[in-house]
Amino acid sequence: MKRATIKDIGKVAGVNPSTVSRALNDSKDISETSRNKIKAIAKELNYVPNLLAVNLRNQRSNLLGLIIPKFSNYFIPSLIEGITKEVNKHGYKLVILSSEESVDKEAEHIQFCCNAGVDGILMSLTQETANLDHLQFATDKDVPILLFDNVKPNMPFDKVILNDKEIGEKALAFMQSKKCKNILGIYAHENQAISSERKQGFEKNIPKNIKYQSINCTDGIIDETNDIKKILTDNPKIDGVFCMNDEMLILAHMSIIRTYPDTKEILLVAISDGVLPNFLNRDVYYYKNSGKTLGEDITQKILKTIQDKDTYIDTYFREAEGILKNVRF
Amino acid sequence: MKRATIKDIGKVAGVNPSTVSRALNDSKDISETSRNKIKAIAKELNYVPNLLAVNLRNQRSNLLGLIIPKFSNYFIPSLIEGITKEVNKHGYKLVILSSEESVDKEAEHIQFCCNAGVDGILMSLTQETANLDHLQFATDKDVPILLFDNVKPNMPFDKVILNDKEIGEKALAFMQSKKCKNILGIYAHENQAISSERKQGFEKNIPKNIKYQSINCTDGIIDETNDIKKILTDNPKIDGVFCMNDEMLILAHMSIIRTYPDTKEILLVAISDGVLPNFLNRDVYYYKNSGKTLGEDITQKILKTIQDKDTYIDTYFREAEGILKNVRF
DNA sequence: CTGTTAGCGCGTTCAC
DNA sequence: GTGAACGCGCTAACAG
Numbered sequence: 202m203k204r205a206t207i208k209d210i211g212k213v214a215g216v217n218p219s220t221v222s223r224a225l226n227d228s229k230d231i232s233e234t235s236r237n238k239i240k241a242i243a244k245e246l247n248y249v250p251n252l253l254a255v256n257l258r259n260q261r262s263n264l265l266g267l268i269i270p271k272f273s274n275y276f277i278p279s280l281i282e283g284i285t286k287e288v289n290k291h292g293y294k295l296v297i298l299s300s301e302e303s304v305d306k307e308a309e310h311i312q313f314c315c316n317a318g319v320d321g322i323l324m325s326l327t328q329e330t331a332n333l334d335h336l337q338f339a340t341d342k343d344v345p346i347l348l349f350d351n352v353k354p355n356m357p358f359d360k361v362i363l364n365d366k367e368i369g370e371k372a373l374a375f376m377q378s379k380k381c382k383n384i385l386g387i388y389a390h391e392n393q394a395i396s397s398e399r400k401q402g403f404e405k406n407i408p409k410n411i412k413y414q415s416i417n418c419t420d421g422i423i424d425e426t427n428d429i430k431k432i433l434t435d436n437p438k439i440d441g442v443f444c445m446n447d448e449m450l451i452l453a454h455m456s457i458i459r460t461y462p463d464t465k466e467i468l469l470v471a472i473s474d475g476v477l478p479n480f481l482n483r484d485v486y487y488y489k490n491s492g493k494t495l496g497e498d499i500t501q502k503i504l505k506t507i508q509d510k511d512t513y514i515d516t517y518f519r520e521a522e523g524i525l526k527n528v529r530f
Numbered sequence: 531m532k533r534a535t536i537k538d539i540g541k542v543a544g545v546n547p548s549t550v551s552r553a554l555n556d557s558k559d560i561s562e563t564s565r566n567k568i569k570a571i572a573k574e575l576n577y578v579p580n581l582l583a584v585n586l587r588n589q590r591s592n593l594l595g596l597i598i599p600k601f602s603n604y605f606i607p608s609l610i611e612g613i614t615k616e617v618n619k620h621g622y623k624l625v626i627l628s629s630e631e632s633v634d635k636e637a638e639h640i641q642f643c644c645n646a647g648v649d650g651i652l653m654s655l656t657q658e659t660a661n662l663d664h665l666q667f668a669t670d671k672d673v674p675i676l677l678f679d680n681v682k683p684n685m686p687f688d689k690v691i692l693n694d695k696e697i698g699e700k701a702l703a704f705m706q707s708k709k710c711k712n713i714l715g716i717y718a719h720e721n722q723a724i725s726s727e728r729k730q731g732f733e734k735n736i737p738k739n740i741k742y743q744s745i746n747c748t749d750g751i752i753d754e755t756n757d758i759k760k761i762l763t764d765n766p767k768i769d770g771v772f773c774m775n776d777e778m779l780i781l782a783h784m785s786i787i788r789t790y791p792d793t794k795e796i797l798l799v800a801i802s803d804g805v806l807p808n809f810l811n812r813d814v815y816y817y818k819n820s821g822k823t824l825g826e827d828i829t830q831k832i833l834k835t836i837q838d839k840d841t842y843i844d845t846y847f848r849e850a851e852g853i854l855k856n857v858r859f
Numbered sequence: 860c861t862g863t864t865a866g867c868g869c870g871t872t873c874a875c
Numbered sequence: 876g877t878g879a880a881c882g883c884g885c886t887a888a889c890a891g
Contacts, residue, residue, distance in 0.1 A: 204671065206884060217862050222886055232860060252646040253586040254884030257867055260582065274805070278607035285628050294625050294642065299614045313623065317581040342533065423808050423857070451809055458811050476603070479752050480780055482787050528752070535868060546878045551870055561876060583868035586883055
């Protein structure tokens, strides 16, 4: 059975389709009686609006686009969960596009969003994205973009930024207060903005009496524990490890317990989504940057931008929570 | 600057919009020369088709809907990654809808998919979903649905099913071969189809000489380690633990190392996505059911259904890989 | 308060 | 091979 349209309803009710539209959308230009009558018929006929038509008419789709560079294990799922929750609340839906670390795909995804009438774009850039010209495509078409996560403070777009550098500094200060004398820092790829920000912050004030070295690892490649293990073995005096995110934390954790099967006094400090530390069998101190709440945040921000039709460029700062300690039973 | 339409192109080229349409869609009813000319102009004008219009015209959107009951930590992210990868290959996009364990939302999401011209629905049911009437909405409108994960073999829809019961049996046999005499099984909520299937399989052939008990845990609630720890403490002879998925595995792992800080001979067997075991500092044997490859699978299946316009009900079986052992360095 | 008309942008049918 | 006209389903502008 073909689905009913407003035309069908109009035929049954003996009114014009536009009147049906008014009734269904609770326009004030319509009488109580015909509104009720029309609504009753609509229900009778199992009428549901065809969103494709509504969207074409309105040139918008109630869709939000999320463009991520790739899937990481801890942050992204948590982020998606936050966005999905918030988006559902406001009657929007979420389309997820993964660039798979390709700038070309990133550009394609932006194009798609614009052509599909997406109302706004949430976007975390690829590691390779140096040039931001392809974002212009969206701004030209007045599709709001909000950058987050892998974004530099000087990028001329709406963005949400964590106080990365400051947390790096705080982390160092904390480790100092805990009497660390020999520290290893574990970071991601240099092109990743948040990684280098956190690194810069951490390395800013290292005093002479603290020995320090760092390593860059690839997300989630468990083999890299071997490299870390080697550093730990070669430097038995290391008494503190700083991890720039959860992926690095798990590598560090594995490496430490493999290097020192019996508990050894190495202070483990990280910036984390907040879930993983509680699943590790070792004290972990961490600054919490929850993907979930970030997801809620950025969703609210872009929905507001959509509503207000703002065009100027905003930078929103976000503070990590901490320092926290994981729960041990 | 307003974006170009086929009308604009036609004006510049001095032809009718319909001719432009033909040229752009490589219709055979058009001369080589005008096709090239029109395409050149289109490029010149930065023409990109308005998908909203295309979709309304075709009554479809090149969108796939994914409806999940909620976000778990291990399986779902991996699943989404698999689907996204596969979907991108074929020019489709993915919309993610989370029911948050509410049957009502589940129904709403189905409705949305149908009204929005989604080409197909991938769906894992809520724990509470007993009645499948609301799926009828989609079949009525000829929107293909494919069920996976939390689906019972007798449900009259297209579905992908893992050999859950069989794996349960195999797991028991494996633990027997490893001389376990006292086993604890850890499962999820009873309403979760895969959990109860795996449980039934595992419990089917337990011999008299093996002591066995089980517990149902909630996903990702770390407090439940206390309950497991109590069982382990009260039953010091337990020498094997079976975990129905990754969430249970991590609970078991925590509980074991907390109960017995020094290594103790407890055989740990699980059904897993395959990532977590390698991050645990203990031997783990597991049957691998990768969310990622499942995601690829179900995407291919539903795309085929869409293409073929099949209407009969298929059940696809999927085999877990194993038994595998985690990598230890 | 309601009907008429027009158009969102595209693809397709039917003429020529 | 091309133009004209129509319709997908809905909403908004204008009249009355």
